[in-house]
Amino acid sequence: MKQQMFVWFAACLFMAGSCKRIPFPWDRDPKDLQVVITDVSGKPVDEAYAGMTLKLVSPAFVDLNKQGLIKREGKIYFDKEEAQIREASGDYVLLTLPVLNLPYHLRVDISLLLRNELLYRCRACMLYRPTVSGSVFAGFTEGAADGTFHLPAEMTLDATGNLYVIDQRSGHDRILRVSPAGEVADFAGAMDEFGRLTGIAIDNGRGLLYVADAASQQVKAIRIADPASINVLAGSGAPGNVDGTGAAASFRFGDNAVDDFGQSETGQGMTIDPMGNLYVGEHYGTDIPFASQLRKITPEGVVTTVTGSRIEPMEQATVALPAGLSVDADNNIHYVSGSSGFFQGITRITPVGAASRLAGMISFEGLADGTGAAAQFSYPKAIAAFGSDLYVADGTNGALRKVSGTGVVQTLAGVGHFETAAYCACPFVGPRDSSYVMPPVFALPDAYESAARAIRMNQAGGVAVQHPGLIYVSDYGYRCIWKIVVY
Template sequence: MRKRFSSGVILLGLAGCGGGGDGPTGVTAPPTPAPPTYTVAGSIAGLKSGGMTLASGPDKLAIPAAATSFTLPTALLAGTAYDVRISDQPPRFTQQCVVANGSGTIGSANVSNVAITCTSQTALVSTLAGNNNPTKQPTGPAAIFNEPQGLAVDANGNVFVADRKYGRIAMVTPSGTVSTFVGATPGQAATEAELAFGYADDIARDQAGNFYVVGKHMVRKISKEGVVTTVAGADEIGFADGPGAQARFNTPLGIAVDSAGNLYVADTLNLRIRKITPAGVVSTIAGGGARGAADGAAAQASFNNPYGVAVDKAGNVFVADTLNGLIRKVAPDGAVTTFAGHVADTDAGDGPGVKATLKQPADIAIDGDGNLYVAELGGKVRTITPSAYVSTIAGQYGLNGFGTTDGVGSIATFRTPHGIALDAAGNLYIGDAGSGRIRKIIQQ
């Protein structure tokens, strides 16, 4: 009996030590630590003005002028690829930057050897054609123009000039030889149709090689073969939207065409921006007819003699709002904002967006990267980056800047540069209205 009792006590003790029942199940394991991440950084040498934007994967980093280093905002896991590139260069014709050691795969340490080097670029201005000597002929290698304004360039590098007071479209070859493409050649007998062409204020070229010209309150089309037809308007002042023949304009001075064939017109004295569809229907996309500088939706916005227009790949229309000294942006929904410049008499020079000064911007060209190029009646040629930083390419203000001097940057002088266009290589052409010359600007 004593032996059985002892055995029972032992069994009871073992049962009391068991892990069953409602008691705790044990200690929770600690969390797994997050894997380490590493940064991508590097050096910057020679960045003087305007800044730039770097990109790698989803990262975009704005780099200010005079920066000497950078670190991308997103840290990366080991084994992740990176590819640092320049998505927005500094202002063209001023600097060019390149990246070394920009791509690779993250290892077990921060990356710090990406190197960006920026070198200075200059704008060289030369005279392609024209002079203000009245004894010269209107065609040939020593031709004259009479207020050359708007310009367009074809795929072969020929420059087509809206030769305003001669009422013609002139063609300038890459070697500088001038001929009359459409309209009357001054000093020669002309047909009634040639004489009727009248003033030619601006010209644009579509992807099919057709040209569009504004002048005499009309928008006209010139086929590749030189056949002229009226797209919209009539030889009378007015304001009306609608089908081409019913539409009316008041001294339109600027025209641009998008990739879909829509035309955009700076209807200067109506203080509006107009759109013409490929079917010839005219509508007003911005401006309510009041003189001013108000931003806002479509008709709520106001302009002060807008001269030039350009359109980007996204359908944004940029307007040279001449007497306000502004570059305005019209979004596809009609919302108008001030992109660059400010309404003031003081000269703040180059700089970011609305802090910069522009003096009577008259025409705009735009490249495939979204950079704007502006001809100012005040005597300068400017460039504006997609982030709205304004820089001077060539020319100068004041009496010292009123001339015909060729040369580099601010050494060059103009006489009321009015028109501007780009060729496929990125060279600029200026309709220097006051000097009767076509000027060419190359980057070197």
């Protein structure tokens, strides 16, 4: 990576249709001018983050600053965001890098305007390192005015930013709605209409919220405009694996609660594709231990088995019981699975039914970033897709993990299995809001794991993505919803 950048200025200012020469101290022809970008100590930099102070140094600034032009009439932009010019004196300009709202590392343009005329543009000349911020968005305090959760599990988002959260309880689960302002209210289930809810998805176009109910072994549709209107889309009400339409079909959902240690990944999860087709995880049969498969349900209630999804394990290494599901931009289905000593990670099934393991390994508890089989998870509970990227609620790691379409795993927030309040001998200290700057692109994987520990979650049960810069995580350990912002 280069340690020094050269920025080139055109020394010609256009005003009122003519070219007015700026009085540089050499011959009258415009010249390309060398500029060095440094930190406040004078060390050349090639990467920066929001809020960082940068220094632009050039002999050309001497005359401009004598006239006060840069401070008074200059504007410096990083991409399309204006930087705050803090000081302009002698041969330098001191500025603060603005928030660029980029959820990933990216090389950005730098531009200088004087009296609204472009004097300079350096394309892709600085690497922007995003900041990750995590804070409790709703819940945690018992009896708080914004609502209290029992066991917040899987969740989904509507088109206006409302969250719909499965709140698991001892008898009948409920669905709580959390507004974009963090206000929590009962949405459905207050009259005990549900048993154990193990999956949730939304069809914004049809105005329907779907849930998988393991108590009745049915998929139910809730009309968002009238939450009291609850209808069975598919399922006979008895456990089974029969394909068919409506009540002619049957399911075998796992009925464990999200906090059942090492057991909640047994045949659960729900997602929806752009056409309104639902996908659910379930057990398969009763004779082969840990057998599982995925089912597809059309908007009309036609149930079929997803090609390539059935696993009838003959050995421990092949066990992969679905816990949470998602569909990416290429219509690949992904599901997370994991239990101590089994495969803990992500399985991908392509539209033609080819199954493969995208990331994770056969392991006990662990938190490790890396690519493919180098990455470690700990009882992952839920997964959500945005474009080709995946976001995983990594259960007892109390972590949010980001996974690329090529299987590169990066921890965005969380502390790891052995440092969460539920599984370590450390005192219960509660959630910790915090933020950190993403390490450089070429940092060792554990640099991300270490930095992400600044945000202390406990047990991650669900995840929903509004966009790559705004992710929500349900925490059944601290009984709250987290808001993770990447900028």
